[in-house]
Amino acid sequence: MTKIAILGAGSWGTALANVVAENNQDVRLWTHNPAQAREISDQHTNQKYLPTAILNDNLMATDNMALAVSDVDIVLSVVPTKAVRQVAHQLADVLVKQNHRVILAHATKGLEPVTFKRISEMLSEEVPAQYRTALAMLSGPSHAEDVIKHDLTAVSIASDDPNAAKLMQSVFANDVFRPYTNHDLLGSELASALKNIIAIGSGALIGLGYGANAQAALLTRGLVEMRALGQAMGAKPETFLGLAGIGDLIVTGMSPNSRNYRAGRELGSGKSLAEVENTMGMVIEGVSTTKAVYEFSVQHQVDMPITKAIYQVLYEQLPLQNAITQLMQRNLRSED
Template sequence: MTKIAVLGAGSWGTALANIASENGHDVRLWTHRADQVVEINQQHQNVKYLPDATLTDRLVATNDMLVAVKDVDIVLSVVPTKAVRQVAQQLTKALQELSQKVILAHATKGLEPGTYKRISEMLAEEVPEANRSALVVVSGPSHAEDVIKHDLTAVSIGSSDESAAKLLQLALSNHNFRAYTNHDLLGSELFAALKNIVAIGSGMLIGLGYGANAQAALITRSLVEMRELGLAMGAKESTLYELAGIGDLIVTGMSPNSRNYRAGVALGKGRDLQQVIDDMGMVIEGVSTTKAVYDFSKTYHVNMPITDAIYQALYENKPLREVIKDLMSRPLKSED
C-alpha cells in the first residue's frame, strides 16, 4: 500500500485521489475549504466539480496540510497554475516541520503567467531538494468527468526518475485506468500546456459554425507547431506522438468536457473573453498559455501561424473570421 497526499480537490484532483483510493492505497485529499472536507468525508461527493459522482468512502479529505502529508510516499499537486507556488510553500513548511522527503508529482497543465515556467520548475523552486526525491508529471487524455465514471483511460507519467514514475504508475493503474511511463518531463509538461491553445481554437471554429473538416485541419497543423517549438525547447519528438502529446491534444481539442474547448465555442459565438472567463467559474489555462507560447515563438524563432492567430483573437480583439481568412490566405506551401 502506497501513502499518497493529493493537493487540490477540483475535478481532476478528486478523480485521481478517488482512483488511488479505490485501488486500496492510503489517500488524503487536501483542500483549503472546510465545507468541501465535510462534503467529501460525510456525503462522499464533490458536487461543485463532479456533480454526478459518488466517491469511495475510503477517500479521506482534510484541510490540514500536516495531516495530509504526514508519512506519505508521494505528494501529487493538482491545483491551478496560479496557486502552485502558494500551495507549494505550505507544503514545504509542513515537510520541513515533519523532517520528511517525498516524491513530488503534479497533474497541472499550464505555464506560469509572466515567467512562463513549467509546473515542475515552479515546484523545484518552492520545495527544497532536502524535501523531495523526484519530480513527476501526470499527463495525457483524461477528462475527470469520464475518469470518475470509470471510462477507459490511459495516461502518461513522465520523470527522469524511473522508480518514482513506476511507483505512481502502480498506484493509479487498474482495469479502467492504465498509466504508462516516459522519461521526458519537459516534453510532457510543454505539450500538455500547448494543447490548451489548440482546444480554444477548435472550439472557436465550432462556435462559428464550422465542422469536423476544420477541426481536423486545425489539430493536424497545430501538431507541426507543437513539434517545432518542442524541439527548439528540448522536448523529445516521440513524446508528441504519444499520450502526453497527440492523445491529450485530441481529447482536449474535440470534447465539450474541456474548459478550453467550451471557452472557444463561447468566443466563436460572439461572447466577450472576460465574460467567458467569469461565466466559466474555473481556470481556462489556455488563455494565459497563448500569451506565453506566442512569446516563446519569438524567442526561439519558430513560425507558429495558428498560435499567432489565436493570440490575435484573444489579445488584440481581431475578429475571428478575419483571423481565419488570413490563415487560409497565406502563401501555399508543402507539408514538409
C-alpha cells in the same frame, strides 16, 4: 501499500484520489476548504465539482496539510496554475518541519503567468531539493468527468527518475485506468500546456459553424506547431506523438468537457473574451498560455501561425473570421 497525498479537491484532484482509493491505496485528499473536506469524508460527494459522482468510501479528505502529507511516499499537486506557488510553499513548510522527503508530482496543465515557468520549475523553486526525491507529472487524455464514471482512460506519467514514474504507475493502475511511463518531463509539460491553445481554436471553429474537416486540419497542424516548439526548447519530438501530446490534444480539442474548447466555442458564437471569462466559472488555462507560447515562438524563432492567430484574437482583438482568412491565405508550402 503506497501512501499518497493529493493536493487540491477540484474535479481532477478528486477523480484521481478516487482512482487511488478504489485501488485500496492509502490516499489523503487535501483541500483548503474545511466544509468541502467534511463533505467528501462524510457524504462521499463533491457537489461543486462532480455533482453526480458518489466517491469511494475509502477516500478521506482533510484541510490539514500536515496530516495529509505525514509519512506519504508521493505528493501529487492538482491545484490551478495560479495557486501552485502558494500551495507548494505551504507544503515546503510542512516537509521541513516533518523532515520528510517525497516524490513531488503534479497534474496541472499550464504555465505560470508573467514568468512563463513550467509547473515543475515552480515546484522545484518552492520545495527545497533535500525534501523531494524526484519530480513527476501525470497527464494525457483524461477528463475528470469521464474518469469518475470509469470510462477507459490511459495517461502518461513523466519523470526523469524511472523508479518514481514506475511507483506512481503502480499506484494508479487498474482495469479502467492505465498509466504509461515516459522520461520526458519537459516535453510532457509543454505538450499539456500547448494543447490548450489549439483547443481554444478548435472550439472557436465549431462556434463559428465549421465542421469536422476544419477541426481535424486545425488539430493536425496545431500538433506540428507544438512539436516544433517543443524540439526547439529541448523536448523529445516523440513525446508529442504520445498520450501527453496528441492524446491530450484530441480530447481537449474535441470534448465539451474541456473548458478551453468551451471557451473557444463561446468566442466563436460571438461572445467577447471578458464575457467568456466571467461566465465560465473556472480557470481557462489556454488564455494566459497563448501569450506565453507566442513569446516563446518569437524567442526561439519557431513559425507558429495558428498560435499567432489565436494570440491576435485574444490579445489584439483580431476578428475570428479575419484570423481564419489570414491562415488560409498564407503562402502554399509542403506539409513537412
